[in-house]
């Protein structure tokens with residue numbers, strides 16, 4: 071009984087607490103899932119670069135540096151906006167970069183042995199975060215509403231928007247720690263995992279875009295959302311976290327081979 075009360079209190083504070091803080095859970099899950107599937111070699115090299123920190127521990131670094139103006143050039147790397155009927159491969163890439171270009175850039179720098187260790191550390195941390203962002207469908211949304219940021223909704227009576235709903239609201243409301251959530255989402259056998267690792271950053275962004283297109287139709291502006299929305303879309307949240315994790319492992323194993 072006592073445990074139940076604590077659980078209730080905890081989930082209430084998660085729902086109405088600081089969204090920014092708890093919103094980091096998704097990135098940590100992606101990092102923690104990936105950590106499990108690194109090859110021995112990748113694990114060793116990453117451990118050395120991150121000075122013993124885990125992927126989950128550094129997964130939010132790219133968001134943390136947003137408060138420092140000297141990193142402004144990396145802001146557009148967190149997302150990509152393109153029209154719903156377009157394929158990423160056919161768009162004229164933004165000169166400022168986007169999440170796909172960001173991932174490819176990180177990869178190239180990490181594979182370049184002439185770059186400094188400091189560069190390798192920085193771009194490794196960026197990469198871990200960006201693969202997570204790539205799998206949040208609203209990070210591959212439309213430009214006109216800034217990936218759903220301008221589509222206002224209500225989440226359990228509080229003002230929010232379609233982008234934030236998928237960034238943080240649903241994950242926070244579920245009320246699990248990143249470790250618990252990692253265990254919950256990752257039940258695959260090797261064959262299933264390898265199937266999810268197929269494709270590349272181009273197919274993965276188009277997959278996110280397809281989901282985003284569905285999500286645009288999932289809400290009306292100003293709609294009051296809560297339990298039934300979560301019930302309907304929670305599996306999608308879990309799937310995307312899991313895909314982000316196993317694919318991050320594949321990308322890192324490819325770099326550190």
Ligand SMILES: [Zn+2]
Pocket residue numbers: 132133148199203
């Ligand atoms: Zn981000």
